[in-house]
Amino acid sequence: MKNPINLFLLFTLLFTSTITFAQQADDLVGVWEPSNGKVRVKIEKIGTKYFGRIVWLKAPIDSVTNKPKVDKNNPDEALRNVPLKGFRLLKDFTFKSAGEWTEGTIYDPENGSTYSCTIKMKNKNTLDIRGYIGISAFGRTDVWKRLEIKKQ
Amino acid sequence: MKISTLLSISFFLIAIVLSSCGGSGKKATYKIEKASFNLEAPLFSGANSTQAEHKLDLSAIKKELGTDASEVKSAKLIKAVIYFQDSASTDLANSIVLSLAGDKVDMAQVAVANPLEAGKKEVILKGSSEAEIAEFFNQAMMYIVLDVDLKNDKESSLKLSANLEFELEF
Amino acid sequence: MLRKFFFLFLAVPVIGFAQIDSTNNQPAEEDFSQYDSYNLVDKAAKKYCTSKVFDLSPSKLISIGYDFQGGYDLTTDTLFNSNSNQYETQNAPGFSNIQFSHGLRLALNIPVISNNAIIVQLGANYAEQRYQINDLKKGIAPNDLITTLKDNGLRTTGLNTTIFKPFNEKHFLLFQASADLNGDYGFNSINLKYLRTSAAAIWGWKKGDRKMIGVGFSRTYRVGEMNYIPVLLLNYTAPNRKNGCEILFPARAHYRRTFSARSLALFGYELEGQSYRLGSRNTSAALQDLELRRGELRIRAVYERSISSFLWLSAQAGFRYNYSFDADRLPNGKEFFRGFFGDQAYAMQNTLGNTFYCMVGINLVSP
Structure with missing residues (x-):
């Protein structure tokens, strides 16, 4: 190890892998659409964790109130006026290993339930998002696809 | 198009011990005053996020309460007021949502105002009584996140500040 | 020189890393209108309909319940032996007053495969009916049926599966099958002769987020004895999201009133029944190969509410x-x-009084 070239190689390897790690972690960042196509979710990073906000709704207006949809099923009554557009659906995901983010939650505005959630990246444009209750066996996996502005 | 937000200019933290020695534990009020947020122009209609990093300092409270006060066991947001700076007012936005986030704590939505009363410089948010936020106060740092739903695109930056008041129980 | 070279190289990845990691904790501001023009990078995920409509009562993953029926009379017939074409007069008709009947009900449903293209659920269930019977009237010989109900009660232990296979956004196939051991057995006398199977297959149409309909065919024991009947499925939620119905005719039909995402009530009926093999723990030869056809109609009101996120309380009476x-x-x-x-003759035609009943349960649900 006294050989400076060996040392150089070691450090290069170390930092390259750190970069790769960070890049892999940030692969999640972007705009995604669940299989039902009803919303578009932008995943971004706050601190060291990943969060996903609704940035687009197929039906933004509530058919009953004729106003923009709000989080009316939230179990916390004080928060039922939070607009769904801009709502953080995915919260607190941490990068576990290549293509896998864990320890997060996913919220279903349809019933006001928050599920434990893991995200697996099948390829750079496809996510398997599994929401579950307690243990992974009590869960359901949905396929999300990456969106981008169409190149001219 | 992306815009980066600059924030967190100054915090004036005043921690005042209001009461202590309750039956279930010692209580104190923790205030965050003039937390600053800057949504940098150009801004677009829709929910715009901004956040402020807040370093927690409970040393004064703990000193006042004595050695028993080592860990915050429960916390509740009791007051949240957002101020529009400069010439800006509530006319600009549809709603404001306040959340707390931390590297080791799950994000929690803690207050909302929707819709905003027109023509005001300040907004009192409706706080959640159920949000479990005690763990934020056992960390060294937390993020205060504001989601401001703007009515229209805006070519100049928008400055906001927040006064928050929490009741902590040790 | 080498050292300079080394640090130069070292610096590049460090800067790179800093750029990547310096998230700055500032989410970019959004031009929300831009997302209208976003397009999928590669081909879209195939869209499938879901197995639920809005506000459908939540499906139960784990369920623990207790069923209670108030007092009623049971009049048992003399056994008819179709082989000898004679009544078995040694087993006299019986009359008893059942103070109450009750029992535990457990169910577990695990979605072993659950994604948007298919849901395969495996389940296990246990239900018991215990009878608290007053002493028989003096002078009347003990009736073997009443004796075994009193001593052993009736049990159902089973496995089941539910498969929901959507083919696209409109069409789906729903398949259910169950294999139950029904009888007056004890757990040390379980035998495959108690095995009874039922199944249903439904072809369905999803008509949006608030309506799904289906038609199918079933082999069922819900009316006590085995039968083949057509079934109709209708799950519907009104546009106001307050009212709806959940119908799997003829097994059950309910009007649903939604109070919130965490509480609802159902009003309607359910047919409940099984066919039980008797004689497992009774020495009486009269009960051998005797199959009790229990079928009942429960007209009921059900109230379900969340007590803690996915833990729901269910109470029903009727x-x-x-x-x-x-x-x-x-x-x-x-x-x-x-x-x-x-036109096959029954070996025993019994009369059971009607009564009120109630059931309470605690469930882990998937809303």
Whole structure:
């Protein structure tokens, strides 16, 4: 190890892998659409964790109130006026290993339930998002696809 | 198009011990005053996020309460007021949502105002009584996140500040 | 020189890393209108309909319940022996007052495969009916049926599966099958002769987020004896999201009132029944190969509410109307089909009084 070239190689390897790690972690960042196509979710990073906000709704207006949809099923009554557009659906995901983010939650505005959630990246444009209750066996996996502005 | 937000200019933290020695534990009020947020122009209609990093300092409270006060066991947001700076007012936005986030704590939505009363410089948010936020106060740092739903695109930056008041129980 | 070279190289990845990691904790501001023009990078995920409509009562993953029926009378017939074409007069008719009947109900449903293209759920269930019977009237010989109900009660232990296979956004296939051990057995006398199977297949149409309909066919024991009947499915939620219905005719039909995402009420009925093999723990030869056809109609109100996120409380009460408590002597121990129009004679025609009932349960649900 006294050989400076060996040392150089070691450090290069170390930092390259750190970069790769960070890049892999940030692969999640972007705009995604669940299989039902009803919303578009932008995943971004706050601190060291990943969060996903609704940035687009197929039906933004509530058919009953004729106003923009709000989080009316939230179990916390004080928060039922939070607009769904801009709502953080995915919260607190941490990068576990290549293509896998864990320890997060996913919220279903349809019933006001928050599920434990893991995200697996099948390829750079496809996510398997599994929401579950307690243990992974009590869960359901949905396929999300990456969106981008169409190149001219 | 992306815009980066600059924030967190100054915090004036005043921690005042209001009461202590309750039956279930010692209580104190923790205030965050003039937390600053800057949504940098150009801004677009829709929910715009901004956040402020807040370093927690409970040393004064703990000193006042004595050695028993080592860990915050429960916390509740009791007051949240957002101020529009400069010439800006509530006319600009549809709603404001306040959340707390931390590297080791799950994000929690803690207050909302929707819709905003027109023509005001300040907004009192409706706080959640159920949000479990005690763990934020056992960390060294937390993020205060504001989601401001703007009515229209805006070519100049928008400055906001927040006064928050929490009741902590040790 | 080498050292300079080394640090130069070292610096590049460090800067790179800093750029990547310096998230700055500032989410970019959004031009929300831009997302209208976003397009999928590669081909879209195939869209499938889901197995639920808005506000459908939540499906139960784990369920623990207790069922209670108030007092009623049970009059048992003299056993008819179709082989000898005679009544078995040594087993006299019985009359008893059942103070109450009750029992534990457990169910577990695990979605072993659950994604947007298919849901395969495996389940296990246990239900018991215990009878608290007053002493028989003096001078009347003990009736074997009443004796075994009193001593052993009735049990159901089973496995089941539910498969929901959507083919696109509109069409789906729903398949359910169950294999139950039904009888007056104890856990040390379980035998495959108690095995009864039922199944249903439904072809369905999803008509948006608030309506799904289906038609199908089932082999069922819900009216006590084995039968083949067509089934109709209708799950509907009104545009106001307050009212709806959940119908799997003829098994059950309910009007649903939604109070919030965490509480609802159902009003309607359910047919409940099983066919139980008797004689496992009774030395009486009269009960051998006797199959008790228990079928009842429960007209009920059900209230369900969340007590803590996915933990829901369920309480129901109503009127239990007896449809069948008759018994068949199985020829050579083999099940047979009578249907609505068969003329095979019952070995025993019993009369069961009607009564109120209630059930409480705690459930882990998937909303």
